[in-house]
Amino acid sequence: MxxxxxxxxxxxxxxxxxxxxxxxxxxxxxxxGHAAGTAAEAQRRYTLAITNNSKYDIHRxxxxxxxxxxxxxxxxxxxxxxxxxxxxxxxxxxGEYDVKFVDEDGDECVLKNIQIFKNTSWTLTTQWxxxxxxxx
Numbered sequence: 001m002x003x004x005x006x007x008x009x010x011x012x013x014x015x016x017x018x019x020x021x022x023x024x025x026x027x028x029x030x031x032x033g034h035a036a037g038t039a040a041e042a043q044r045r046y047t048l049a050i051t052n053n054s055k056y057d058i059h060r061x062x063x064x065x066x067x068x069x070x071x072x073x074x075x076x077x078x079x080x081x082x083x084x085x086x087x088x089x090x091x092x093x094x095g096e097y098d099v100k101f102v103d104e105d106g107d108e109c110v111l112k113n114i115q116i117f118k119n120t121s122w123t124l125t126t127q128w129x130x131x132x133x134x135x136x
Contacts, residue, residue: 048089049121052081054129060102061087065095066113092116101129 052058058081062071081087094117101109101124109132 044094046092046116047119048092051086051123052083054124054126055083056103056129057082058101059104062100064098066098
């Protein structure tokens with residue numbers, strides 16, 4: 001077996017060390033987790049569970065970003081949120097919303113700048129709806 005000279009052995013050790021360092025860098029995370037947390041937050045969705053304990057049936061329910069002047073689609077669709085029933089709006093992107101309830105007579109209740117950054121539940125009462133603009 002031939003003996004390696006000192007400079008060749010140093011070159012081999014340096015190459016081995018650099019290769020190991022490069023492999024370690026490739027296997028390490030590229031961020032501290034802050035960017036990953038932000039991306040996860042952007043993908044998060046929440047729910048708004050509404051229980052109707054009022055004497056009014058709710059025929060339409062709209063949500064819209066507070067920055068948007070137009071209402072989104074009717075969340076109830078063909079359904080009616082009758083007295084004593086629960087309806088859950090799902091897949092809500094975190095943010096600030098305006099919410100509009102419309103009863104069988106067309107009376108409207110609009111709530112502005114409602115923050116939804118977690119799963120939320122509301123209970124509608126007759127007293128609360130009658131104090132809301134548009135209800136008699």
